[in-house]
Every structure is written in C-alpha cells, then in structure tokens.
Amino acid sequence: MxxxxxxxxxxxxxxxxxxxxxxxxxxxxxxxxxxxxxxxxxxxxxxxxxxxxxxxxxxxxxxxxxxxxxxxxxxxxxxxxxxxxxxxxxxxxxxxxxxxxxxxxxxxxxxxxxxxxxxxxxxxxxxxxxxxxxxxxxxxxxxxxxxxxxxxxxWAKALDRRQHLVQTVRTLTPQQLRVLELLSSGRRVREVAVLLGVTSGTVRSHVKTLRGKLGAKTQLEAVAMLRQVHEVGDGADLVPRPRAVAAASEEVPARR
CATH class of the missing domain: 3.40.50.2300 (Response regulator)
Known part of the structure; x- marks a missing residue:
C-alpha cells in the first residue's frame, strides 16, 4: 500500500x-x-x-x-x-x-x-x-x-449460495469426492489413477459424473467449487474432506 x-x-x-x-x-x-x-x-x-x-x-x-x-x-x-x-x-x-x-x-x-x-x-x-x-x-x-x-x-446472499454449494457437493460419492480432492491438489488424471489404483478411464468417468452432479462445465470449474466449500469460515466444516491417501501411496512414478 x-x-x-x-x-x-x-x-x-x-x-x-x-x-x-x-x-x-x-x-x-x-x-x-x-x-x-x-x-x-x-x-x-x-x-x-x-x-x-x-x-x-x-x-x-x-x-x-x-x-x-x-x-x-x-x-x-x-x-x-x-x-x-x-x-x-x-x-x-x-x-x-x-x-x-x-x-x-x-x-x-x-x-x-x-x-x-x-x-x-x-x-x-x-x-x-x-x-x-x-x-x-x-x-x-x-x-x-x-x-x-x-x-x-x-453476506446473507453469499451464505445462501455457499450453503447450496455445500449441499450439492454432499451428493458426491466418497470416491468421487476423493478424485476431486486429488485433482484440486494439482494432480493430473494419470497421477490420480496411480494413487487410487484404477485406470485413467475410470478417473475420467468419475470426473464426468461429478461434473454433472455439480453442474460444472469443466473439470477446473468443479475443482473451483470444491475449493470454495473448503475456504476458511465459509462452510469447510460442513463437507468432510476425503480421507488422506496413505503416505506410501503418494509416490507417483516420474515421467520419462
């Protein structure tokens, strides 16, 4: 300033x-x-x-x-x-x-x-x-x-919008929420697939389904919606974060 x-x-x-x-x-x-x-x-x-x-x-x-x-x-x-x-x-x-x-x-x-x-x-x-x-x-x-x-x-209007978003995110299955959380952390689809022990096609299928539930046009929009829910003081406690991936499984093979 x-x-x-x-x-x-x-x-x-x-x-x-x-x-x-x-x-x-x-x-x-x-x-x-x-x-x-x-x-x-x-x-x-x-x-x-x-x-x-x-x-x-x-x-x-x-x-x-x-x-x-x-x-x-x-x-x-x-x-x-x-x-x-x-x-x-x-x-x-x-x-x-x-x-x-x-x-x-x-x-x-x-x-x-x-x-x-x-x-x-x-x-x-x-x-x-x-x-x-x-x-x-x-x-x-x-x-x-x-x-x-x-x-x-x-503030009241913003809170109403946030509550609606929280309720929408709650409609995701645990696996869909976990996929979205990993994408939100900056990982790519292939990396998410490795961490979860599934194929990239399965991850993309989850993304397509969760986008439909959230009304998100793109994967980036879906990630942004999750981040809004988890902002401090704005409903983060209303949607539990997906369980943490075990540290040993966090290692993603380096690209060659």
Whole structure:
C-alpha cells in the first residue's frame, strides 16, 4: 500500500482522543507513518506489529483495557486477514475499524451484526488515514446504517449460495469426492489413477459424473467449487474432506 507525503495546509486537526487507538497494518511503514502524522499533532496513538497485535490485544483486554483498533489493509479477502480480525473480535471489549483501498468482500457482512466492527473503503494517503483514526478513536461512527445493511444483505446472499454449494457437493460419492480432492491438489488424471489404483478411464468417468452432479462445465470449474466449500469460515466444516491417501501411496512414478 503506497502512502503520500504530508501537506501542511491539509494537516489533521487535533481532536479529543480517549483511549489511545492502536494502528496496525501488514505494512509496518504505513502504520508508523500514520502514527507519526498523529504524534506530530499531539494525538496519542500506539503502533503494533501485524504479527503480534492479536496476542498483545488479548493481554491488554485481560488486564481490563478497552481497545480501539484501526487495521489498514491493501485488500480484505485473504485468509490471514479473516483469521486475525475474527480472533480479535472474539476477545470482546474491542472496537475495530478496517480501512482498505479495495472493495469490501461479502464475508465482512457476517461480522457487522453488532457494532464492534466497521469497514471503510477509501483512498489511503497518510493524512486521510490519520483522520480516520482520529474520528474512530473519538467515538464517531464511520459506517452509515445503509452501508452496513447493504453489506449484511450481500453476506446473507453469499451464505445462501455457499450453503447450496455445500449441499450439492454432499451428493458426491466418497470416491468421487476423493478424485476431486486429488485433482484440486494439482494432480493430473494419470497421477490420480496411480494413487487410487484404477485406470485413467475410470478417473475420467468419475470426473464426468461429478461434473454433472455439480453442474460444472469443466473439470477446473468443479475443482473451483470444491475449493470454495473448503475456504476458511465459509462452510469447510460442513463437507468432510476425503480421507488422506496413505503416505506410501503418494509416490507417483516420474515421467520419462
């Protein structure tokens, strides 16, 4: 995430900040730049490292602190971001503002039922980020009710689609699901056949049948559907993964 330099005519106006907000980002230089901009105006802020801030928040909350955390991101739709924000929210006694230059992914709507999380999509210069931190720490709401409701609705629709996909994948037989899982791992049809002790023709027959059940036009589309089901936080626990292939059978003869 790039950040622009400061313009003295556009400097942030000091506001009354209660609990010093935490500022975190996968890009430490970004959070440090925002912290420096606010510090120059006499606004207290605490910069934490991305790798450790959830643990540090857990310690602070266990000691009775109430936290205001501003998370600055390039993009929202990643496994690491999902895990950290969900873990942070589960601690309680925390307000979270997520600021990104990218569009919010639908899954964020699932965290907006209460008022502990706000998601803001905006340009991200240092000064703009500093203002967001100030507003958030002073108790101002960054999301209006209409935007919050819109994201909640998008999440509900995405969840309905995912549930339908989960139910569809459940119609596969254990062998069909196993074939699809192996293909999803990047193996070719011949390699899957060797691992399962069947012919390539049998594997192709399984693929044709499972594509029909899933409504997938291609093998790649079927693989993509399985990966969607197994995404973290989106129904992975609803469809059991096929049993692991024994390590000894994982050896596929090298091509000559």
């Amino acid at each position: 790039g950040v622009s330099g400061r313009d003295r005519d556009d400097a942030p106006t000091p506001v009354s900040v209660g609990v010093p907000p935490w500022v975190v980002s996968p890009h430490l230089l970004v959070s440090q730049a925002v912290g420096a901009a606010l510090g120059a105006e006499g606004v207290p802020v605490v910069v934490h490292a991305w790798e450790t801030f959830v643990h540090e928040a857990e310690v602070a909350i266990s000691q009775g602190a109430t936290l205001h955390v501003v998370v600055i991101l390039d993009a929202l739709d990643s496994r690491g971001v999902r895990e950290k924000i969900t873990r942070l929210l589960a601690l309680g006694d925390v307000r979270i503002a997520v600021v990104t230059a990218g569009p919010p992914a639908p899954w964020w709507g699932g965290l907006l039922e209460g008022d502990a999380v706000e998601v803001v999509s905006m340009a991200t210069s240092v000064l703009q980020l500093a203002r967001v931190v100030q507003r958030f720490a002073s108790g101002e709401r960054l999301m209006d009710l209409e935007k919050r409701a819109e994201m909640r609705e998008a």
